[in-house]
Amino acid sequence: MTLSPGKKREKIDRLSELAARDDERGVSLWQEAFRRLRGNPAAIVGAIILALFVLVAVVGPFLVPYAATDTIGIREGLIKPGVIPGPTGDHWFGYDHQGRDEFSRMIVGARQTLLVGVVSTLIGLAIGALIGGVSGAAAGLGGRWGRWIDTTLMRFIDMLLAMPSLLLAVSIAALLGASLTTVMIAVGVVSVPVFARLLRGSMISQANSDYVLAATSLGVKKSKIALTHVVPNSLAPVIVQATLTLATAIIEAAALSFLGLGNPDTAVPEWGVMLADAQQYLGIRPSLAIYPAVAIIITALGFTLLGEAMREALDPKLRK
């Protein structure tokens, strides 16, 4: 196919324009990942769910029609033994067993639930990343002493892993006494081994990479190599795991509350506590269990969708 000189010039111009644009686009690994994240429908759905969740958690409590602690139903004599009224025009989700507005409690509960999820994940991430980072650096770059440190830390992590996570959480909660803080610590500690092992494994594989060899060949110190080369390259899977852990943390916190190890002050609504309370009234008004359960599921789904999408976006094998 032959092009006229004018067409040809036009085509070349267009190509060079494209090339120039390509040059400016996308800078770091993270920006590249973000760009791909935006193109993934699952990520967008996940992000919308989470944005709504956070919005409700932050501003919801100021906008609720009724106070979450106001026992309207009892005051108005609607709650009798064996009777919990269903939804009405004023009370969209009906009343709970103490006659409080269920809709308001769901909205106020979002804040507690988010708090539990985020704080417990951060606890797990902080401790896990510290142990995993030290262990990974020692195993990947250290000599005989390094292996010794790594082995010691990893046996400790193995001990944590050996215990069923819920049992471990229950033990910690029982040890520290039932409170919201306890729930967050217990759920956080349970996720420590995952973060530690993940960061350690990722660091060890990065320590064998060519750029670490190249940096070593230039005389860069081991501590510097660990901090500027190995750790930044090992973080991606840990960050993805953190998003996924947020989902399980909310569910586990709900489980602990369900077992009665959560916040003893049930006046402050939390979805897990609400679910636990609802079990006694399953026969009378099952919807009381369904609202918090569905809310937990949707939130966990949001975190999982976003986390999985991030895993894909950050996977170097899928990068073009």
Added chain:
Amino acid sequence: MALLEVEDLSVTFARRGQRAVHAVDGVSFSVDAGEVVGLVGESGCGKSVTSLAIMGLLPKQPGLSVGGKAVFDGTDLLQLDDRSRRDIRGRDIAMIFQDPLSSLNPVIPIGLQVTEVLTRHRGMKGETAAKEAAALLDRVGIPDPKRRLKEYPHQLSGGMRQRALIAMAVACQPRLLIADEPTTALDVTIQAQILELLKDLVRDSGTALLMITHDLGVVAGMCDTVNVLYGGRVVETARRRPLFRQPRHPYTVGLLGSVPRLDAGRGEKLNPIPGSVRDLLPWPDGCAFAPRCARRTDECVGEPPELVHAHDGRSYRCVNPEPLPGMVPAPREEESA
């Protein structure tokens, strides 16, 4: 005196229940100041292991043993403790690797990686280091160095990446540069540019260069002295011209013969060396190349061939070398029998 004198270097990987692998087996060669020395051989002949052993970069693992000497400017590199070794690396001896993409950290900008070396060995910080880094990138032929410093490895082309790595390697004006197949991962036009750059750097700064390659074209274009490796041993050492004009060791002959030529007739076949590197005789049982050798005689098996120092300053490890033109070839055993 030579700048680097490698004497009887041997690297052995022993694994429990398996026969020890002698990756490098008594390798000796020397590099003079400002000289370009080639270490040539096909994959698996021990050339990379030799360079890593000299730098002390072999992964520490049980069963690894390194013997011999690698004397650099009066100090034996193999005897150094970790700290002094780190001080020498990058400052006195630097290395360039094969794959420029994987040798650069993907998540931090080029600039940080260059200044890291400057900070480590030349104590430069902040603005000074950034300026020097830009000057270095400029020196290795990277256009618009200030902008490139802020970019990430994946934004540079293969040739640019290798240039950046070379900039890091020459940042402290080392006296010896070890280039481990620096052009293998690049396409042909870029290869020529990178080789040209290395040549310039060597000429301008008087840095000695140890060039590790399997590419005889690279050797022909750059090296003053060539060491041909086979099965972990140096089988022939010669200056470049005599080596190409009259190779003595049958392996060198085979290597030269297997290079595809433009002036070969159409339909003419390539001449590979038969067999593969895996067809090794252990050296104590004779010449490792014997199973693949066209000039094999009965003497090749049984005793390891000694290094023969020829009168013209070259040496080879062969009992039945390729005759020099004009020489009356010694009658071969099977012919006289």
